[in-house]
Amino acid sequence: MKFQVPRGTRDILPGEAERWQWLEDRTRSAMALYGYREVRTPFFEATDLFVRSVGEATDIVRKELYTFQDRKGRSLTLRPEGTAPLVRSYLENAALRAESPARLYYMGPMFRYERPQAGRYRQFWQIGAELLGSARAEADAEMIDLFRAILADVGLTNVTVLLNSLGDQVCRPRYRESIRAYFTKHENELCGDCKERLETNPLRILDCKVPSCAPVIAGAPSVLDSLCEDCAAHFEAVKRALTALSIPYEVTPRLVRGLDYYTRTVFEIHAANLGAQNAVGGGGRYDQLVKDFGGPDTPAIGFSIGMERLLLATGEESSPPAPKPDVCVVSLTPDAAMEAQALARALRGPLTALVDVNGRSSNAQMKWASKTGARWAVFVPKGPEGYAVRDMAKGLDETAQPTADALRRWLTERRDLVEAGR
Ligand code: AMP
DSSP states (O other): OOOOOOTTOOOOOTTHHHHHHHHHHHHHHHHHHTTOEEOOOOSEEEHHHHHHHHOTTSHHHHHOOEEEEOTTOOEEEEOSOSHHHHHHHHHHOHHHHSSSSEEEEEEEEEEOOOOOBTTBOSEEEEEEEEEESOOSHHHHHHHHHHHHHHHHHTTOOOEEEEEEEOOOTTTHHHHHHHHHHHHHHTGGGSOHHHHHHHHHOGGGGGGOOOGGGHHHHHTSOOGGGGOOHHHHHHHHHHHHHHHHTTOOOEEOTTOOOSOTTOEEEEEEEEEGGGTTSOEEEEEEEOTTHHHHTTOOOOOEEEEEEEHHHHHHHHOGGGSOOOOOOSEEEEESSGGGHHHHHHHHHHHBTTBOEEEOOSOOOHHHHHHHHHHHTOSEEEEESOBTTBEEEEETTTTEEEEEESSHHHHHHHHHHHHHHHHTTO
16 A cells, blocks of 8 residues: 555655744744744634634635544534634633733644645645734734744845735625625626625635636725725824835735635735745734634734745745764774764764664765765774774864763864864
């Protein structure tokens, strides 16, 4: 029997895994600089959590959930996104609510049953930040600034911020009806999916990528013309705040996003080199969600970044080189194998050390040592002058050191000189 990785998923192998670690480290330090702290929620939650927040009529809930029953018949779902779980946790844990606003982030895999293609997977990783407890435009600006800081930190500066407002519970229903009326008039020009959306989720028509829908969409009324006074004022304040931070943005009235909980500000950041799937990530306000979950009135805003997309956008050149060991310990006789292990252990810490575990001949070990790219080979058993050291790059026997401690100090000093380029 032959097993394969499930469709829409992938293995992240050594080489690439170091790029992921690098990205994770960079992101964590950016989050820390802005005062955001990590929350790790479970990978699955009660199904209703997502149905009630992401929205019954969305593609995510209708078509993309990985839902299963556990042995007691509970309906559980692999998380398709990180905001709803984080809000659940925020309400469940007083410690998270102790600070207002709460600045939180998450990082981890999400699951959506989507049609796999370049940059789109069924298990993908997101980094997300959430700011709970501020309705002010400064919070919106901080979010977008943090988002850009993370991208800039991994070398991605050629990006575009798309900005829109979806209104709130006062003006959005009005807009929804006006857009439904408009698209109903043009129903014959819409694709099959959009005809369905007309009933369930007319706003999503604005987001349709089918070319035949484009001309109808272009003529649709703009959400920005139907904002109520408060939403319009908030949108103006957000634009002013971004300008104050010298963050360029493009107002994009067609930007609607795929989740229902958004209110007012929504945004996406696009990278020029990503092609069709060019959104590195996006986010927005969700001023009603905490209340909808039975919590106190808590306006909030967040974003999430797709890590696969971010890695695609940053390109190979920004990644760290594959690591090479400093030392390979070579045993010259078969019964020195454990002495080799003990010596390798004594060298580790300041140094990375590898050792043969296959009982290979000393010749084979030397070949293996040079294949690993190790700078030095050291030999056991210890000779009369101590541990012999060979510089693999120069092909020279360099020294013998009397003890493991002396050897470690000598090698560490050399390694630091080599790394400093001397
Ligand atoms: P969303 O949670 O839908 O707002 O998506 C936020 C970001 O997550 C997107 O801009 C993508 O970068 C990433 N993303 C969403 N869905 C997928 C997917 N199926 N595969 C890979 N990345 C995804």
